[in-house]
Amino acid sequence: MTDLLSARHIGVVREGRSILTDVSLSVGKSDFITIIGPNGAGKSMLLKCMMGFYRPDEGEIIRRKGLKIGYVPQQLVADHTIPILTRRFLTLRKKASKSAVAEVAGETAITDILDKPLHVLSGGELQRVLLARALLDDPELLVLDEPAQNLDVTGQLAFYKLLDRIYADRKVSILMVSHDLHLVMSSTREVVCLYHHVCCSGKPHMVARDPEFISLFGEDMARLMAVYNHSHDHNHTHDHNLGDGHSDSDGHSHDHGHDQSHGHAHNSAGEPHA
Amino acid sequence: MLDEFVLRALAAGIGVALIAGPLGCFVVWRRMAYFGDSLAHSALLGIALGLLYGLNINLATIIICATFAMLLVWMQQRRVLATDTLLGILAHAALSIGMVALSFLDNARFDLYSYLFGDILTVRISDLYWIYGGGVIVIALLVFNWSSLTLMTIHEDLARAEGVNSVWSNILLMLLMTIVVAVSIRIVGILLITSMLIIPAATARQLVTSPEGMAIWAAILGLLAVFGGIFGSIEFDTPSGPSIVTTAAALFALVSLVVATRRSSAAIK
Numbered sequence: 001m002t003d004l005l006s007a008r009h010i011g012v013v014r015e016g017r018s019i020l021t022d023v024s025l026s027v028g029k030s031d032f033i034t035i036i037g038p039n040g041a042g043k044s045m046l047l048k049c050m051m052g053f054y055r056p057d058e059g060e061i062i063r064r065k066g067l068k069i070g071y072v073p074q075q076l077v078a079d080h081t082i083p084i085l086t087r088r089f090l091t092l093r094k095k096a097s098k099s100a101v102a103e104v105a106g107e108t109a110i111t112d113i114l115d116k117p118l119h120v121l122s123g124g125e126l127q128r129v130l131l132a133r134a135l136l137d138d139p140e141l142l143v144l145d146e147p148a149q150n151l152d153v154t155g156q157l158a159f160y161k162l163l164d165r166i167y168a169d170r171k172v173s174i175l176m177v178s179h180d181l182h183l184v185m186s187s188t189r190e191v192v193c194l195y196h197h198v199c200c201s202g203k204p205h206m207v208a209r210d211p212e213f214i215s216l217f218g219e220d221m222a223r224l225m226a227v228y229n230h231s232h233d234h235n236h237t238h239d240h241n242l243g244d245g246h247s248d249s250d251g252h253s254h255d256h257g258h259d260q261s262h263g264h265a266h267n268s269a270g271e272p273h274a
Numbered sequence: 275m276l277d278e279f280v281l282r283a284l285a286a287g288i289g290v291a292l293i294a295g296p297l298g299c300f301v302v303w304r305r306m307a308y309f310g311d312s313l314a315h316s317a318l319l320g321i322a323l324g325l326l327y328g329l330n331i332n333l334a335t336i337i338i339c340a341t342f343a344m345l346l347v348w349m350q351q352r353r354v355l356a357t358d359t360l361l362g363i364l365a366h367a368a369l370s371i372g373m374v375a376l377s378f379l380d381n382a383r384f385d386l387y388s389y390l391f392g393d394i395l396t397v398r399i400s401d402l403y404w405i406y407g408g409g410v411i412v413i414a415l416l417v418f419n420w421s422s423l424t425l426m427t428i429h430e431d432l433a434r435a436e437g438v439n440s441v442w443s444n445i446l447l448m449l450l451m452t453i454v455v456a457v458s459i460r461i462v463g464i465l466l467i468t469s470m471l472i473i474p475a476a477t478a479r480q481l482v483t484s485p486e487g488m489a490i491w492a493a494i495l496g497l498l499a500v501f502g503g504i505f506g507s508i509e510f511d512t513p514s515g516p517s518i519v520t521t522a523a524a525l526f527a528l529v530s531l532v533v534a535t536r537r538s539s540a541a542i543k
Contacts, residue, residue, distance in 0.1 A: 053434055071435035082303050083482050093421040
């Protein structure tokens with residue numbers, strides 16, 4: 001097995017409510033997996049479990065021995081009461097040579113702000129600094145929790161472009177939770193749609209046609225996403241596989257344990273979803 | 275030459291300033307001022323128990339304050355009430371129980387005022403052992419865990435992702451504050467301990483660009499406040515705690531003023 005990090009049939013119950021039910025997900029080498037889903041679907045909880053912040057009530061998390069993970073949190077609220085320069089923040093609790101810092105700074109376009117205090121940086125700059133910090137250990141897997149949530153649309157686009165380039169250059173695996181449906185669904189990356197269980201997973205254009213996706217996000221959203229993909233397909237037919245380890249032919253794939261959750265899913269398809 | 279009691283008071287004050295400054299940075303960063311105050315209030319119960327049962331007061335205070343901190347952590351985890359509510363309940367309960375217990379003592383054995391505001395005449399050699407013994411533990415643990423604690427202060431999940439045990443780190447900070455509270459009572463008094471943590475650190479914040487710089491400057495400013503306060507206390511026969519804190523506050527005002535005028539003159543240029 002080449003899985004770096006996987007969740008096997010995990011379940012989380014909090015205060016009598018089931019947050020995650022029988023969720024299985026595995027991240028292999030060079031995977032780029034994006035978890036989407038409506039608010040309260042348990043996306044963050046799944047990530048917390050996979051990062052080991054929270055122990056699931058059922059199932060297990062399997063982490064390959066010695067796996068180096070770079071974690072990029074949702075946002076950093078840089079507190080002005082803490083005096084710290086960006087450079088120092090990057091290397092806090094890390095051993096990194098000056099040249100390694102300079103290299104990662106160049107890669108994430110933060111060279112100019114290395115000697116500025118952290119609390120004066122903009123939202124976009126802070127996210128790039130967090131990304132730089134995560135990359136400093138040369139991780140095999142990047143885990144990002146809604147990394148562009150607090151950025152404006154231009155900022156989001158720029159951040160995802162940067163992430164794409166890093167993925168292509170470094171051959172790092174990526175597991176990301178994202179709210180930015182329009183951007184996620186216009187890519188060709190693997191998408192996992194979560195609503196307490198894994199509803200569907202696969203390439204965006206397949207996921208957008210999945211009945212569960214439609215029932216979760218609504219008919220209109222699904223159509224919109226299908227359109228995104230449609231135009232995307234046309235525009236990028238020729239460079240589809242550029243920098244992307246995945247072949248496009250596999251289309252709608254199913255991950256471990258999916259069959260069970262699928263059965264469950266159809267039973268609950270009639271439920272009103274938030 | 276200085277009297278022996280002055281030397282003892284200075285030695286005690288220096289020790290307190292050196293540990294309160296760096297730890298105070300975390301109190302400022304993590305907004306633990308109210309926690310510090312509550313912890314100090316609960317110290318009165320420790321003093322009462324120490325006096326009633328003939329225990330060492332420093333030890334009794336550490337035990338009571340540590341119990342207080344653990345009780346708080348446990349109540350926080352039940353997630354029913356907000357932390358400041360819990361602190362209010364615990365602190366005032368401990369303070370009141372302490373006062374009730376103290377009322378059983380006859381007045382001759384006990385000067386409440388000196389415990390509330392500090393009294394340099396009460397510093398004994400054994401207190402110095404406590405201050406420096408506790409101080410070495412506090413500084414060693416702070417230095418050893420400095421990066422982890424700072425990272426956790428900046429972003430808790432980030433620190434956890436990189437292997438910092440956040441529960442243990444929180445408990446560690448609380449225990450370090452417990453030690454500082456217990457050993458500072460003689461010099462600054464229960465009511466003013468928090469200011470020794472906060473004021474030097476807040477003053478230092480305005481002068482530095484690194485977390486370590488802030489810790490070092492907080493210690494230096496704390497030392498200045500202790501020297502000014504203790505000599506002032508002897509000169510004008512004032513209680514030591516308020517004298518030290520008055521000096522610290524004056525330093526804070528001075529630094530704030532200088533930094534503000536520099537900044538505005540830089541803005542005009």
